[in-house]
Amino acid sequence: MVLLLILVAILAPVLTSLFGHPTDELHTDQLDPNLGTPKGALGGISGNFLLGVDPVFGHDIFSRIVYGAQISLIVAFGAAMLAVIIGVLLGMAAGFLGGWVDTAISRTMDVLLAFPQLLFSIALVSVMPDKVFGFSGSSPRIFVLIFVIGFFGWPYIGRIVRGQTLSMREREFVEAARSLGAGRIYILLKELLPNLIAPILVYTTLMIPTNILNEAALSFLGVGVRPPTPSWGQMLSDAVTYFTIDPMYMVIPGLAIFITVLSFNLFGDGLRDALDPKGN
């Protein structure tokens, strides 16, 4: 399922050209001119429009869902990578070095965990200039989303890594390496890191669905990618207005989020079972 989702996201342009219409193509002929909502039943689902069309413009929802998967997964993976890199580095440093380094890093993690992430994101996006490093349009928004979600996500993984490192640094194999004269860097990379791979992998997989939800929430609040780039959260927030007369428009992106989050959660659970013999 997870592989299928990733394939869908990667193949979005192909799928769209085979089964859909360009995401920003208007199909106002599919709409009731007075209400602006789809003429056909179930939000205008038909052979031509597999998941129907959206109100006002008649965009093809199928294409927008498929392209929305791209945005969701890019942001979710990107943010997870960022969180893992920061979390593992700082978590290991805190656990291994101890002392004031540990105190400083742990307190930083506490502060970040208590930080109002949503409010910060909204503020950040509204002060962000239109062009960042020569990028304009939706791409800087994607970077901001990755940064915000990843930056506030690392303390979770950082704490786990720190705990694991703490418990392992006094273990015999580490002592053995140390007594053989191994340097700190060697111990960190060659002795500790391999033993941390399993929890990191599991936690990363479980972080992705949370990130997808975060991205949807931010897009829902209007600080996600810019229209007309499609995103699931944006579609949901759009759908609120038409909920009573065109419920399908809300159901479809809702289902997309639901299925994606559920499959990544199941995948993560399965991975944990496979990698952690004690859990069985």
Added chain:
Amino acid sequence: MIIRNRALAAVAVVGAVALTASACGGSKGTGSSSDAAGKSSFNAAVTSIVNPSTKKGGTLQFWANQDVDSLDPTRSYYAFAWDLQRLYARTLLTYPSQPGTAGLQLTPDLASAMPTISNGGKTYTFKLRSGLKFSDGAALTSKDVKYGIERDFAQDVLPGGPVYLQQILDEGQKYPGPYKDTDPNKMGLKSVQTPDPQTIVFNLAAPNSDFEYYLAMGASTPVEQAKDTGANYQKAPLATGPYMIQSYTPNQAIKFVRNPNWDQSTDPVRKALPDAINVTITTNADDLDSRLLAGTADLDIGQVGVQTAAQAKILTNPQLKANTDDAPNGFIRYIAMDTKVAPFNNVHCRKAVEYAANPTDLQTARGGPTAGAIATNMLPPNILGHDNYDPYGLAAGKAQVDKAKQELALCGQPNGFSTTIAARNNKPKEVKTAEALQASLKAVGINLTIDQYDGAQSSSVIGAPSVVHKKGYGLMVFGWGADYPTASGFLSMLVDGRQILADGNNNLSEINDPQINSLIDKAAAETDPKAAAADYTQINHMVMDQALYLPVVYDQALNYRNPRLTNVVFLQALGMIDFASLGTSDGK
């Protein structure tokens, strides 16, 4: 950033000179039907008086999903608050309770007749009716009228209302308002004289054909000096109209009862049919709509249209639809092209946008034909000077790719260009408008980036030319409504080159054309409103020929009226149902 269809009813949206405009009777697209005058049918109140009656009694149940900005007429700028003022605050002149353009012609209210204009259009002399009283029983004299106007000057104590009278009557004397007036009787405003209790004389520095319209705003209503409590006056203002405020609980309810000191013989405008009027304020707009359709609420006094769900019910049910009006409310929606942002400094690039835009898609983005008719120029149909000028064939509702490409070639950008379009992030319809334009301009190679900025800051974002240049906003989505139904009140702020402000600018195109400027001056000096209107017709044509603005729609709002309401009139001057003429057929 919460999505909502129902924007604030407010005028305040547009900035200092905001809205409350007018409305237009039979513009095309409204499908007005005026069979047997008086019968309830779709848009009947726009062209006729629905359910005419003189039956007194009953209580009107008004609902609103937003409180008034202030009950003190001096401090109010919400369109529906101005309409409510017709119940309790009389002015020298007012709009008659008449459908169609008859409702745009001012009529004497406190004044016994239209003013005598002398001294080359600079002196206005009004005689008051006799027997006028405040709701506390005190006689109403010309000094009270003058005092009420003096209060407009005290912007430090009483901010928020229109300042036209302050601007035109100050004439360099820097009058600080009555609270800081050094005159012991607080009658220090020299440009207004009260030779006797029935006479008031205004001396202007220069003729101004809009002056009478300023006097029809609630901000000129008389106030009894002994009862003025300054900033607290809004809690319980005295009444001069047929109703007075019995109680006011902010954000909950306003209750009006009959004013025992109002005399029908002094008031030719108001019928005063109901015994009481309750305004209930809710925050749940969908609940309000359900109450309207169930008949337990008489009118949504916000008058900005029902929500999507109720609209779907109404449009699919002819019986419900017969109880609605969907008429232009005097607002125009447009996309401004900034002549100071390349490549829009070239008229051909601007024309390319006019041709490449798909007017039907833009209309759809605003909510379809129910929400507004396609606009072809910058003067709404209810304003004197409007015509059907349509140099770019917008009325046909189709993008004209070939013509757009020709213009692009003339502009030296045959393959198109990229620019940014700014839209307020708290106005979903404006964001959709930008998306629709983005989609149609793509066909000719013009690529738009949509920038959604904080809508609450619009006066310091798109209203600040330096910010606009820095952000490179070539296009800006915005809307405009006039405070009173003349072309000068409507169009001059948008195209007068001397009105380009560093902050709170409304001339978004930054056009400073000597020909347009001199025509604006010529129109202001006209004594005949028809001549002024002709000047503005010409200005409007020049604005369109230079492609400074891409007009989108003349706004309409689908509003429901309870079938039990009598004497329902759509007042063009305010762009909504007249609250002061209504009665109930069942006496409840």
